[in-house]
Amino acid sequence: MSQETPPRAPLRVAVVGAGAAGTLVALNLVRRTGEAAEATGLAITFVDPAERLVSGAAFSTTDPAHLLNVPAAGMSWDPEDRFDFATWCADEGLVGPEDASYWFAPRREWARYLRTRWQEALAAAGDRVVVEHVRRRAVAVVPGAARGAVVTTEDGVRLEVDRVVLATGLPTVGDAWAPRDLSGEPRYVADPWWPGALDALRSDGGDVLVVGTGLTMVDVALTALAADPDRRVVALSRHGRLPHPHAPSYLGEVVPDVRAWGSTLPEVRAAAHAHVGAVAQLNGDWRPAIDGIRYRVAELWSRFGVEDRRAFLAGAAGEWGVRRHRVPPTSDALLAEHRAAGRLEVRAGTVTAVEPCSSTGASGEGLEVTTADGDRLRVACVVNCTGPRHDVRTLGNPVLDQLLGLDGGQPVARTDELGLGLETRDGRLLAADGEGELPVWTLGALRRGELWESTAVPEIRAQAVAVGDALLGD
Template sequence: MSRSSRRPRVVIVGAGAAGSLTALHLVREAGRRSTAVEVVLVDPADRWARGTAFGTVDDRHLLNVPAAGMSALPQDPSHFVAWRRRHGRSGDTYDFAPRREWACYLDDTLAEAIGQADGVTVAHRRTRATGARLLERGAAVTLADGGELVADAVVVATGLPAAGHDWAPQSLRDSAFFVPDPWAPGALDVVRRSRTAPTDVLLVGTGLTMVDVTLSLADCSDGAHGAPDRVVHAVSRNGRLPHGHAPALRPAAIPEVDDWGSSLDGHRERAAEHIAGVRRATGDWRPAVDGLRFRLATLWGRLDEDDRRAFLARDAGAWNVLRHRMAPSSDSTVRELRRTGRLTVGAGEVLDAEPLPRGGLRVTLGGRALDVGWVVNCTGPRLDVRTLGDPFLDDLLRPRDGRALATVATAGMGVRTANGRLVGEHGRPDAPLWTLGALRRGELWESTAVPEIRTQALALAADVLHAVAPFPRRLADGSLVPGTHPVARPRDPLGLPISTTAEAAAAYNTGLERVMRLQSGGEQLIREATQLDPGFAAAHAALAMLAHEAGAAGDVKASLAAARAAVRKRGDDRERSLVDLVGRRVRDPRRSGARALLRHIDEHPRDVLAVSAAVPTIAFSGIIDVQRDVWDLVERLAPAYGDHWWYISLLAFIRQDQSRFDEGGLLAESALSCEPSSGHAVHAMTHVLYETGQHATGREWLDHWVAESGRSADHRAHFSWHAALHELALGDTEAVRRRYYSQLAPPAVTGVRALVDSASLLWRWQVTTSAWDPTEAVPPVQPVLLATDPELLDRPGTPFTALHAALAHAAAGDVARLHALAAWCRGATEAPTRRVVASVCYGLAAACEDRWADAARTLATTLPELVTVGGSAAQREVVEETLLLCLVNAGDTDAARALLDGRLDRRPSPLDDRRRDALSLGTGVAVDAGAGVTA
């Protein structure tokens, strides 16, 4: 078949975790793009998805990451957990599965993806790659079996190098009782079967490899191979064991590192402060280390070569002990083995080894000798790729025609790349060669765990496919050119072409990314883009949309007029559609404007501003009132976004809204690992923590995020409101008071945020706390009402704002305005406002007049339909809290207890526990809710 007529071919050298994840994402991405491609995995292993890390067949060898963190698909963090459940294993997200299970899972996932992708094939050549050479187009990979594979792109996925044993004296290397590689097939079996030599074993190295080997050798359950009197001795230069994981999963505390500087000394100091601060707040250092992991590539990239080498010499060992932790069950077993004397751990160096008469070795360790049957190398992989003796890597590093195809990174820990594409000796990434995983350690440091590798594999797949089968691109004049054409329009952060200059595009993209992260200052940067290019239609339309939909500062009419004038001169179909829908939204937001917005999203699903305007979030009220319709819209956008952090953030909120809290939390973690400043992901995580009763953790984690990655977050009042809910649930009203006056009281918070966050908090504070304890004073609501537009209070435009206006009037004890608002709601066009919010107004008015039984009956009828009003479960819960108070004051303690029992079944809450106990003791409440919230 001629080169021009065949499908593009991608050769992946290595079929372990990195190579198989790359193949998986190439197949999935090619399937999404309807791109025919041929993938060839080159590896002598008998099956893909095994490799050194996951090739073990011993079920005692566990993953050192919980199942929740081991999905092959970043956009579906429960994928591995669901696979385990389907195969009869535990469905616990915090379970630490056997490593061989994950190999089977990746194997199955790749095979399934191949079956679903038309035009995509995957072949496995069971041989070694020995070299590569560049062709006029593409490259050729030479094979150990004498063949050669011509490829359009080559991915080097050789994984972790073999274990190094340069530390071993020659007398030990020459011994038959030395195991240089414990992962070689059968290596540990021969140790366990030893009969005549001493039963004790020496392990050199005290990291995770040592833990796995110890678990295999110390297990006596197999009578044929077990040695109940065997003692395992483990030594290393420092004698440090890995720490264990925490008993339960806690969210990572990600630091903001913008001001950490670029020196190793500065990094050390700030990292120590970060870890100490998180430990003080949470009682545990692990969330701090887990959060720091997400910033390592950034921090490593700031260090010069001298500082990087100094880190490797002085800090790497200590970091690895904290970062690479044992599964809790392994930690427990190791502790028990040490307690019973069957495992010793210490510092030491092997100086010599001499054979014993009946087999085994007498090993000299400093000033002592130790008789053992075997010495097992557990020191881990070699650091420098130049010393591996791998013919393929050696060939990439070999100078040819004055240049090498690859150059080494720091200390030889892999190779230099430009976002995964190999940088040759000439300093440019123009060869069709990519890499990922362990070979990027020198430039990323943290690059060997599955969470990092899967993200790299996904990005690499998109980059490779763009190189070998690029989409056509459209020029500013509208004409289509091949995807490799050098002159084409700039693109926005989601890859959509925009008709503007490169300089204006840079400002617009930065601004749009800030909007996507829920950070302040986005509209100013987009306005700057219109000043750089007054004919930038999409930027003018964005300003009009942000002002109209999200309440941003700006002149809607002026921006819309400028957008219309600009798009007539220069713009594509998407930009014309965007300008048109903004106009329709301004003119008729709930009918033709809503239809135009949904039609635009159907045609241009990656237009993030349009999607933001459609989906209710912190920043946008949204156009969809029916909860399931919101879910359906976000779900069907999945093919357009893949694993993009912004989409995953939205999906995380949807999952928690569906009460799929484990998935919501995992998605939020996944998004934050890519973009720690994602306000949408943080919002989702706060709801997960609240709805699952993790109130102490929720408050601590949220306060940390606001102080670190959320420093420039917009809508900070809403995050403060969430933290205050945790404090109310904990019964810490003094903390609520401090937070209210410092973060939620006017003039710090005004407008719709004052209504939705501050006023609703004051009413909730009253009905949950002060109404049960007359000594608990709640701050006055009047300043909040004065800081809110009267239109919002008396003529609200949406069911959601109408509900919160009712809460504000109830907090003021203003029965007259509640009745007036109810009359306004009865005349509204939206059914939820007419039917639900009007009834809530009557119920609240009855409560303010101490007509408790009437209030309880009215509010109870609203609960089944309250979801149609919009907002989150946490926001709507205030109505249920009010109902509880009414039931108690009406004397219906049985119904009140049943309501509390249902909530406690759903999630733990110290506040609900105390109220349930009070009801059981017959304690009532003694406060007049109609008096309003007063000082």
């Protein structure tokens, strides 16, 4: 009589946050499970109030003018298969095959692509994988005494799992620039990434003030200007600095040897400037130098002490951001047209007062904004585009507050000194004592404290592979 091996219990994984990062980890897990010769089952539970996967801050937009800021060749879900997304775009008839790899697709198409690859992987894995989506916020992740963890949702459901992936994404937007609490103002959009936040710009007319001049401003300005041909948009930030555009065609990357770049911010900054200067002289363009440095950022960041990190955040981060987070060439051309036509004005300045007033908009209501130079602007709407808060201890995300003990309970995990992210060992959360490890892995924005560049798909997809390997191999 042959002896049957008893079936192994499926590995139970809770993915808290089903945005791009959570879905990328799950996709790696499912693909690996589908390919494995031995049929070890996998039970994935997504915990996220979002209606469907890949609907976080960047990818819930349905506006076709909201483009990826990374060319298609950098956006494949699998870092080993560089042209997968570009090929998908061409196969879908979105762009010609010859232009696909350096195409800046609408972000909604990337969300559709990732959901397609996810469904394909699920179908291939068959009944080895079971997936559930609990449409609730997680409020706690409590490691078990011996193994596993319990994830609790806002309505008190307890999920017992073997491993947890914490993929709660970009921190909440901040509005430290606002002279008073504007949350009660109906003409103020505090978070432009919230699904439906820009609907009012489409339905009502009137001029708009955008606070912030980075990539989110580009999205908001293009939506607002397309919605009302008589509207003007003023974009205001401390330096009035716009993101640089991507080059019209692919220029490659020049990755520097950073061994002799030193370990302090002034040393690294000087070496980076020299690298950029040398590449610009040789290639006629500085962009390949910046794109090359991106591969070395985590290493350079790890050399900085806390004071250099603080100084970087206060100064050089802005300088780096406008070169590294670039605007697609087509969006840049549109912005230039609107500026030339006098419909978009970019200003340097700060806001000193915001008060309700009557405006030129359809509703007749608006806000009067005073700037530090004494100028007054009457607009139908003010949109906050100043980006995410840096300190994860100030986000009010209940699951982070619980893990960090900010809800009054015992801390389970810890942050770096500046609160930029959670402390991990290669993505696995360290216990609050800084020694032990939790059965919880994270990736993306919550690893900024360790890596700095950790919020975009090119970095996240590589982390997702590593987290997937760790979860299955552990």
